Amino acid sequence: MNNPGMAQLTPRAVILAIVLAMILAAANAYLGLFAGLTVATAIPAAVVSMGVLRLLGGGTILENNIVQTGASAGSSIAAGVIFTIPALVILGYWDDFKYSWVLVIAGLGGLLGVLFSVPLRRTMIVEDPLPFPEGKAAAEVLKAGDNPGPGLKLLAISSVLGAFIKASAASGMRMIPDSWAMAGFFGNGKVLAYFGTGLSPALLGVGYIVGLNVGIVVLSGSIISWHIAIPIFNAFFMDTDPALAAQTAGSGAADTAFAIWNAKIRYLGVGAMLIGGVWTLFALRKSLASGIKSGFAAARKGSGKVIAETERDLPMKWMLVSLVLFVIPLALLYQAIVGQWMVSIPMTIIMIVSGFLFVSVSGYLAGLVGSSNNPVSGITIATILFASLVLVFLLGGDSPIGAVAAIMIGAVVCCAAAVGGDNLQDLKAGYLVGATPWKQQLMLAIGAFSCALIMAPMLNLLAAAYGIGAPTDEFPNSLAAPQATLMASVAKGMFGGDLPWAMIAIGAGVGAFTIALDELLKARKSHFRVPVLAAAIGIYLPLELMVPIFLGGFLSYLVERKHKVSGDGEDRDHVHRPGTLFSAGLITGEALMGIAIAIPIVLSERADVLALPDGWHFGQWVGLCVLAMVGWLLYRSGTRSSGIT
Template identity: 40%
Template structure:
C-alpha cells in the first residue's frame, strides 16, 4: 500500500515533512488514554509495566495506512510520543496512590487529588528532563537507549513498507489476550494461578506460578537476562528465605501452608528487597552525578541567554522561561495539594521541598538507566522506595507522625514516582525522535498534551478496578508496590513496626550483588547481575516470576543462534504480539469492571472445577507461546 511513509530510513525527515496535524493530536490523545488505562491494570496485577512506545508506533502507522494515504514518519513518531505518556503516567500513579486506600486514609479514590498528582508529577518529569536532553540523549555515547533505537527502527521499517505484518501481530495478540481474560475474568472457565505449599519440620516449602499469558508476554519483552534476575530474586525470598525463617503453625485454626508462606513473605522477606533497592537507588544517583551538574549548567545558560537563539528545528527545546513558569505553577499546585492533605503549613513546606529536590535527582537517574537498559527495565519502584525512606525519615525527624506523616510521605512518593516514570519515557522518546529527525520542541509539547489528558482518566480507571475488579490488595489486584509503600509509611509514622533487620540484610545483599555485577562488567560477560531486577523479584509474589521466566526463555530460544545485533529485528514481531496480549488482557479487564459498574456481573457457567480451570489456563498459555514462536521476524535488511 503506497503512502508517504517513504523517507529514507537512514536520513532525518526534511523540514517540510508534516509533523503535528489535527489527526496526530486526536489519535495521540486517544492512544494516551487507552495505553494509560491498560497499564493501570497491568501494574496493579503484575507489579510492573512495559513501554508503550513500540506498540503505539505500530498502531499509529497501521491506522494512518488505513485512513490517511499521505501520512508521514514524523506524524507517527509524534503519535507514539503522546501515547507513551499515558503509559508512563499510569506507572507512577498505580505504584503509589492505592497506598492511600491501604493505610485507611481513603475508602475510595479522590478524583481531583489523583488527577492533580498525575498532572503535576507528569509535567515536572517533562520539565526536569528538558535541560538534560543534550547531556543524556544527544552528547552521551555511553547510553544506547535500546528501546528508543528499536522504536526508530520500527518507524523506519514502516516508512519503507517493511512493516506490513506488524499490525496483524499486534491485533492477534490483543484479541487473544482479551479472549483469555473473558474466559477467566468473566466466565470463570480459567484459573488465575496454580500454587502449592507443604510443611516439614516447621519449615514451609512453597512453589507456584500465575497462569497469565500477559505475564509470559512481559517476560518476552524484558528478555532472558532480566527475567532470570527477577526469578533469582523470587527464589531467594520464597524458595530459600521462607524455609530458613520457619515458624510454620499447625493444628486447628492454623492458616493453610500457602497462606502462611504469603504471611512470612509479606511481613519479613519482601523488606530484604527494599534494602537492596535502597542501595541500588543510591548507586544509580552516584552514577549520574556528573550529568546532574551538566544539566543544571545547561538550564542556567538557557535562562541567561547564552544559547544560540537561531537553533535548528531538530535542536530546539521548550524555552527555559517556559520551563520555569510551568515549574512555578507545579510548585504552587503541589503546595496546595500538600496543605489539602494535612492542613499543616510546616509539613506542606517540607514536603514540597522534598518532592522537588528528589524529583530532579531521580529524573537524572531514570534517564541514565533508561539509556542503559531501556524503559521497560527502569527500576522506578526502587527509586520510589528510596524516596519513601528519605521522606519518611525527614518527616519523622521533624516530628510529623500519625496519619499526617503517612499521607505526606505517600504524597511525596506519588509525585516522585510520576516524575521518574515520565522523565524516563521522555528521554526514550526524544532519542527516537532524534533518529528520525523530529523536533524536540514538538515532541515535548505532545508529551505535555498526553500527560494532561491521561491524568484525567487515572482516577476513574482505578475506581472501576477497585470497586468491580477484585479490589486493591486482593489476589487479583495485589498492587505489591502500593502495599509495600503503605507499610513503610506506617512504620515511619509510628503506626507500625518496620523489620529493620531484614532491610539491613537486603542492603548488605545489595552491596554484594553490586560487586558481582561489577566483576561481570569488567569481564565483559554477556550476562549481568543488575541489582534492581533481583530486588524486584524479592518483593513481588513468586507466582509472577515463574511466567516471566517462561517468557524470557521463549525470547532466548526465539533468537538463539542469531548475532546479537540482529536480536531486536528477530524478536520484533514477538514483541508486538506480546504487547498486544498485554494490552488486550488489560483493556478487557477494565471493560469487565466497567460492565460490573453498570450492573452486568461476571457469569459463572457452572462448568468449572479446580482441575478444569487450571488445565484450561495451561492450554491458553500454550496457545500464546505457540503464537509468539510462530510470529514472523522482520526481514534481515531492517535498520
C-alpha cells in the same frame, strides 16, 4: 533518517493522542485498582494511531510516534495515581477524591516527571544507550506500519496471537490461568518449596528484547527471594510474627509463600532498591552533569551552531522557569496539609530531590526491563520511607498528619517517576525513527496533564460503584488497590506502626554486595554484568514475572548463536529484527486485549462477565503448553531470514 520537515506535532495527532490517553488512563485506573497492574499503552496507541490516521488520509511515521508518545501518558498517570492517592481514602483522611488536589498532585507530578527526564535523554539514549525494550518495540511497530510488508504481516500475526491468549486467560474467558505454579511443604512443614511462571506472551517478548544478561539477573533476584529467603523465614523465623503465623495456619504452600513474600520478603527488594537508587545516581553523576551542561549549552547557541532537529530538547532555561512554577502550587498544597512552613518547605525539598533521584532510577529501570515491569511502587515505597524519617523528626512519631504528609510526597514522586520512565521509553522510540525530542516532550506533558483532568472523577465513580480498599458490608467485593494499601501501611507504620526494618537492612546489604560484584566484573571487562537495580526488581516482584523474562532472554541468546554459526550475526539488531517484531506484536496484542477486556467488566460490573462455562476451563498445564508454543514460534521467527524491514 527521516525527513526533518516531515509532519510531527500536527493538530490531528495532538487531539488523537489526548483522546487515547484519557481512554487508556480510565481503563488502567480500573485494572490497577482491581488487579494491581496496569498495561503499557505506547505500542497499542501506535497501532491505533496508524489505523485512525490511515482512515483520515494517511499519517507520517513521526505523527504516529507523537500519538503514541502522548497516549502512553495514560498508563503512567494512572499508575502514579492509583498506587498512591487511594491510600488517603484508606487512611481515612479523605471521604472521596478531591478534584483540585488530585489534579495538582497528578498533573504537576507528571509535568515534573517530563522536566526531570529531559537531561537524562542524552545520557541514557545517546551517550550510554540502554536497551529500552518497549521503546525499541514501539519503533519496530512504527517502522513496520510505515513500510508495510513481511514485517507488518509478522507483527499482525503475533498481535492476534497475543490478543487471543490474553482473552483466553483469567481476566477474560478463563480458559487458561495467568500463571503455572507448583508448591509444597516438606520435613514436617518446615521446608517450603515454590516454583512458578507467568503465562504471559508479552513478558516472553520483553525478555527477548532485553536479552539474556538482564534475564539472568532479574531471575537471580527472584531466586534470592523465593528459593532462599522465603524458605529460611518459614523454617526459622515464622514464630517471630504471630500475626503472620496465624494468617498462614492451615494455608497451602503457595498461599503461605505469597503471604511471607508480601509481609516480609519483598522489603528486601525495597532495601536493595534504596541502595541501588543512590548508587545508580552516583554512578551516573558525570553523565548527568554532562547532559545538564549540554542542555544549557544548547540553550545559549541561539544564533550560533545549528543543532540537528533530532537533538533538540526542551530549552533548559524554560525548564527551570517551569520547575519553579510547578513547585509553588505543590508547596502551597503541603502547607495546607501541615499548616507549618517549617515543615512544608522541607517537604517540598524532599519532593524535588526524591523526584529527580527516582525519575533517574525509573528511567534506568525502564531502559533495562521496560515500563510495564518498572517497579514504580517500590520506588514510591522508598520515597515514603525517606520522607517519613524526616517528618518523624519534624512532626514527631505520633503525629496524626505525618502519614498523610508522607503519602502526599510519595504521590507526586510516583507520578513523576512513572511519567519520567515512560518519557525516556518514548524518546528511545523517537530516537530510532528520527523524531524531534522537544516535540515528544511537549506532547507527553500535554498527555499527562490531560489524563490528570479525569482521574478524580474516575476514582470517585469507581469508589461509588465498587468501594476501594478492604471489603465492607456495603462493598463486600471492593477494589483491593494493593499498592495503595501497601503505601498506607508503610506510612502508617512509620507513625506508630511496625515495619520490617531488619528486612530492609538485609536488602540494602544484598544491594551493596551486588554493586561490589558488578564493579568487579566491570574491572575485569566482563561482557556479563550484574546491574543492582535489575537484581532488586527480581527480589521485589513475584517470581512468575521474572521466569518468562528469563526464558525470552534465553530464546534471544539461542537465536543470536544460531545466526553466528551461520555467519550472519555481525549486526545484532539486524539479526534480531524478525524476533523483535514478533515480540512487539505479542506485547501489542496482549496490551490491546487487556484494555478491551476492561470495557465489558466495567459496564457489567462483573469481573467474570467474559468467563466461559466450567467445561471450558483447561487448567495450568494447558497454559504452560500454550506458553511453550509461543516460545517456539518466537524462536522460529527469530531464526528465519533477517532481511525483514
